[in-house]
């Protein structure tokens with residue numbers, strides 16, 4: 001049996017377009033900034049995955065097949081490349097994201113909001129005899145720095161809000177972690193341990209206080225000085241570096257009573273150190289490593305003191321989320 005479906009503008013009933021946003025995702029770009037240091041080549045490279053979406057007076061492109069309001073996603077991609085070449089902020093992902101969004105809104109009167117996310121891939125300088133190389137890099141793991149921006153058109157200029165953080169920072173400690181005194185009832189099979197492996201893939205997001213203002217010239221050009229001001233005021237790179245250090249240091253040093261308790265300490269430290277950070281959010285999967293039961297060969301590999309051989313459990317994993325805000 002064959003069936004056909006007819007879609008016409010008359011059969012929408014009480015349905016309506018409740019939201020509309022579009023753009024280009026996974027715009028992959030590597031930028032080289034060539035320079036010199038002490039008479040030798042000194043290059044900076046960044047590799048970004050950019051997602052740039054817009055909202056505005058675009059409803060008719062959905063409801064009436066009206067493409068006259070559509071800036072092609074292909075053109076949005078080309079604008080990302082254009083700014084990767086020309087933006088003075090290309091090496092600073094938060095400001096670059098704000099620049100891309102502001103550029104789109106400044107250029108097109110019918111667009112009112114932009115959502116620009118950037119993932120930063122880790123290219124670290126290769127060290128030769130302890131000295132950083134000028135133009136050779138290695139991929140230092142799959143961890144990514146992430147940036148999420150929202151730019152909104154206001155009567156005068158633009159307002160931006162910024163969240164940033166990191167994902168997939170894999171960590172493991174072989175002691176200094178316990179889990180005791182939890183609820184015990186007929187569903188409890190887990191034994192209490194005062195020493196266990198703690199491993200997680202850190203997903204961290206911090207929200208900057210805002211919104212920040214970004215200026216446009218009367219003909220819609222982004223005033224770069226206004227972006228410089230935002231960059232300097234919020235110190236994006238310092239926060240990124242310290243938030244990562246605080247996460248690693250707290251993870252390593254804390255005598256952890258639980259993932260929950262360690263997460264809270266990390267968040268409190270970041271909020272305490274940076275007044276421009278309003279909120280810190282972590283999602284920490286508890287990547288379980290289970291001691292192998294070796295009773296079959298009369299070996300104790302299970303008690304915390306003797307557990308040395310472990311099996312990583314891919315699934316299930318715990319998942320602990322927490323948000324630390326400012327009072």
Ligand SMILES: O=c1[nH]c(=O)c2[nH]c(=O)[nH]c2[nH]1
Pocket residue numbers: 179190257258259260286318
């Ligand atoms: O740190 C932990 N928190 C939990 O909530 C939990 N639940 C569990 O089974 N193991 C753990 N570990």
